[in-house]
Amino acid sequence: MSLHEDAVLVLKAYEDQPELRDVYLEHLAAHEDGVYKPCQAGHVTGSALVIDPVSRRVLLTLHKKLGMWLQMGGHCEPGDETLAGVALREAVEESGIPSGLSLLPGGPVRLDRHPIPAPCNWHLDVQYAALAPAGAVAEISDESLDLRWFPYEEVPAVADASVVRLLEATLARLGD
Numbered sequence: 001m002s003l004h005e006d007a008v009l010v011l012k013a014y015e016d017q018p019e020l021r022d023v024y025l026e027h028l029a030a031h032e033d034g035v036y037k038p039c040q041a042g043h044v045t046g047s048a049l050v051i052d053p054v055s056r057r058v059l060l061t062l063h064k065k066l067g068m069w070l071q072m073g074g075h076c077e078p079g080d081e082t083l084a085g086v087a088l089r090e091a092v093e094e095s096g097i098p099s100g101l102s103l104l105p106g107g108p109v110r111l112d113r114h115p116i117p118a119p120c121n122w123h124l125d126v127q128y129a130a131l132a133p134a135g136a137v138a139e140i141s142d143e144s145l146d147l148r149w150f151p152y153e154e155v156p157a158v159a160d161a162s163v164v165r166l167l168e169a170t171l172a173r174l175g176d
Contacts, residue, residue: 003035004028006082007044010107010126016169020111024124034124035076042122046086047073048103048130049166050095050138053174058155058167059138061094062146069150069159071166073125074143083108087128095147096139097132104129109169112162129170 001009011024027042028034035044049071050059060069072094073087080086084103091101110127140147152171156164 001081003076003080003082003086004032007035007126010083014108014111017111020113023113024111024126027122027124036078037075037120040119040121042116042120042124043075044083045073045075045123045125046083046090046128047071047125048087048091048101048128049109049163049170050091050097050101050130050132051104051167051170051174052132052134052136052149053176054134055149057149057151059095059132059147059149060155060159060163061141061144062148064143064145067145069148069163071127071163072130073127083126084128087126088130091130094141094143095130095132095136096141097136100133100136101130104131104170104173106173109173110166112166114162127166129166129173 031039033039063070072091074090076086108126109129112125114123116123138147155167
């Protein structure tokens with residue numbers, strides 16, 4: 001199965017945000033390369049909010065290009081086989097947590113479509129949550145300006161609304 005086919009299956013199974021989900025599915029139906037960065041109409045990305053429910057904190061990265069505190073995430077690459085794999089790979093690479101991260105069961109937590117500079121138009125982000133092992137130690141990557149754990153209640157003060165919505169949806173899925 002190709003990454004494109006996996007993305008279609010994942011999105012068809014995703015029951016929240018039906019209008020936005022349909023935008024993603026229409027994009028993929030129109031663009032066989034719609035999961036990859038060269039697709040100028042936009043492309044699917046995968047991200048994961050790294051969360052430590054035991055300590056009630058999330059790990060955010062200060063994005064090098066945007067200067068914003070965000071969840072871990074990025075572009076699909078040719079070797080990627082699944083959207084979940086993209087999200088987990090990005091979480092491991094950007095968090096520096098070498099082992100023990102696992103995606104929260106149940107598939108994507110949210111979708112977030114946001115404009116990006118030309119030549120592409122959109123990131124169609126499929127957002128997961130990654131559970132960190134207790135006591136996980138993060139290590140900054142060269143993709144970030146900074147990397148920091150934030151208590152849940154501090155996230156709205158440092159991050160934009162999309163990250164806050166992702167945290168809220170993650171906590172709802174955790175029953176917190």
